[in-house]
Amino acid sequence: MIGKKYLAGLLFFICANTLTVSAQQTLTLKNAIQTAVNNYGTIKAKAQYAEASKVSVVQAKRDYLPNLNVSAQQDYGTINGQNGPLYGFGGLGVASSGVPLPNQNWNAAFGGLYLANVNWDFFAFGRAKEKIKTAQAVATRDNKDWQQEIFQQEVKVAAAYLNLLAAQKLTQSYQKNLNRADTFRRVVVTRVKNGLSAGVDSAQANAEVSGAKIALTRAIDFEQTESSQLAQLMGVPVQTFTLDTVFVSRVPAFPGDTSALNNHPLLQWYKSRIALSNEQMKYYRTLSYPAFSLISVLQTRGSGFEPTYNAQNLNAYTHNYWDGTKPTRTNYLVGIGVTWNLTQPLRISQQVKSQRMISKGLQDEYDLVNQQLLAQLQLSDTKITNALSNYNEVPVQVKAASDAYLQKSVLYNNGLTNLVDVTQALYTLIRAETDRDIAYSNVWQALLLKASAAGDFKLFENQL
Template sequence: MAHSCNRAAGRLLGFLLLLAPTCPALAQSTTTCSLSALVDSANRHLPLLLEKQALVQSAKAGITEAKHAFLPRLNVVEELSVGSADDVTGPFLPLPGILHSISGSITAEPNYQAVTGNMASLYGEYELVDFGLKSAKINNAKAFAGLSQADLEKERYLVKWQIGKLFFAILRSRYQLAVDAEDLRRYESMLTITCALTGSGVNPGVDSSLARAGLSRTRVNYNEATGALHRLEQQLAYLTGIDHPVISLDTAVANLPVLPMDTAAAPLNPLADYFAKQKQQYSSQADLARKSYLPKVLLGAGGWARGSSIQYNNLYGSAGEGLGYQRFNYLAGLGITYDLFNGIHRRDRLSVIDGQVKAADYALRQQQLQLQTQQRQAEESIRIAQANLLELPSQLHAATDAYHQKEAQYQAGVINLVDLVNASFELFQAQSAYIRTVNDWYTANLDKAAATGNLDQFIQTVK
């Protein structure tokens, strides 16, 4: 049965290829493109995909940022100041913008004489023990980069699928336009014959009116088909950046891929992989939340040097005496920090993330269910199209013979115009059914490939 379907579809496409060059719309075409070439062009042109690529690069840079976030902190300060040094001893709150000395005045009487001071400091700090926080942050950054990459692949996959549908829709529209053009020529021939017969008095004058009405109707159908084709081409140009591409298809249906019914070994579908990566990213956030609220052990070390124009013997010297370093100190130590309310914060944060993980899991199941349903529907459409392809050659052959017989009978005055119009309509319907069925066959295979994760393989085999 499959071999017969292939022969039938091959004859059909051969017939359509003979018709297609008669279509004036093809005269606008300038670029010959295969399906894979159109997909490649979309990857380079479509701003949506370029945006996703930029976000992937940003997410990958975030991995490096997460690694560098745990480098030791080393602060260097150099300060030169001029002002009074009169204060009193006592506690104070460290209000922003107000700095106090913790020591009191060195004289009994207020002294507002300006003094100079010079101070330099160096302080370094390193998280000696972070209880896995560093690895959790890096893993979370990697998970986010993986999600960004999966989002890019999902959008690419959807664009490929959309271009594939447009590819076959444009082919169908062009072939249908060629059939409409042939139908238009038949009605023009009918009008010519009718005018000759009515002019000679063989047929009533109403036949010419009916013929003109039929010709006008076919012209309207042709114009509408031309507009539909142009809209499809505009949509393809929007996705690929190529105006009026010439697209062609191998007439041998047997050259299309035979997709496996068992999808156990099929590649992971990017549409499902996105939700799997989303769930993974939420899980990494949960691990990061657990590690973020653990204690931190810090190793700190520093040193500083200071000079002042006030001497140790309570002598206020000149301003220049305070510009050099006079005293040097150092300090090193270990510290541990922990917020006693971290347990509450961790519980609240994990409750939020747990809901996100569950939602991502349900979204993954929903997508898998949709893909399974799409695969079954595509397989059913393929089965119906294959069955119809066995019948359609006979229908087209019979309709063609019937039209030619009716045309000869009408010219001989044996039948009326209505019989000839009915025969023409049957031929038009048979040709259109051929186009529609082959398009259904290709589109169903495309949908099956997309549902099973074999879309790239399908695109590469469409020549």
């Protein structure tokens, strides 16, 4: 019994340690991005739309194939005929045929009709070709939309990753700040008990500890918010992430010239929208022209009524099923026809005009986005300069603040200064450490902004 309990406990300990190691596995930025690309709903949806558009291209090509219809029917009924006009309104007229008789009779026999029909619009002034091109333009647009969505997601995940890493560093700094405040509080309380400091100092020290706790709670709340944002972008449950600290251990090498903005995924998508609109305009033009059709019909019929069936010989028919349904007469028809709605150009011209205006509107949207990306690219260079300047200045600030706090603490311990000076030095140190944590992240964020504006995520990814 003891052995089983020991074995069960050992297994539980091993499993618990395994889960802990798995949970603490470092999440690299590349893994985060790949997970987001695989899991994020919008990307998966647009991938399906792109595949659907590719299938539509195949459908558009097959629409040019001729229509081939076959039919067969076997009936039983009478064939009373009558001279006079007839209009089969709505296709509800009965196609019974026979000799006109002076009186109604109920002679009935079997009959059969077997039909094959080919109808092919073999020439319509490029209508089928333009329809295929339009379908291909739709497929290109949806594919570009998918690609730009992946690019946007890569940038969003990278930004969220850097924000979370900065939030975690801030939490660590505020935890250190709480530890410092608590340590100093104990020193103050000891001095107050020994009568070396005024009693108000202990109250102020307690207040500083409470303030440090509140600041730490806010930092933790901010970290949890950023962690939730990263989890949402990755399409995974909210959890605690252990991130790669490479972004706070070094700064990237910044590239000089970037690739042309024409290759930006977002601009490529806008271009594909313009191309699709132009193809639709060309396709609409073809609807104004006539369509030349090739038609072919092969028809076979059978009837239980004999050729001699007439008013003088009403018995020349049979109720035999096979005699009525077997084919006995065949006709064929081959021809070429043309169909042209002469008022169609009046309608299509306005549709073409409307589509031309849509193309101009899409071009205006393209120009606007291009202008915004150029401005963002220029801004990124400024951001890089400023971020590097702050990064180089932060170590000086942190060292000076640390030395000042240490000096004020020593002076206070020796009764040579008051608690206000120590508190002020502590605030300065907190601000310096916060600036340090943010400065590292801002350098990488500036590079990410440049990669986003240039439309080349490899500018950022190659630095990892």
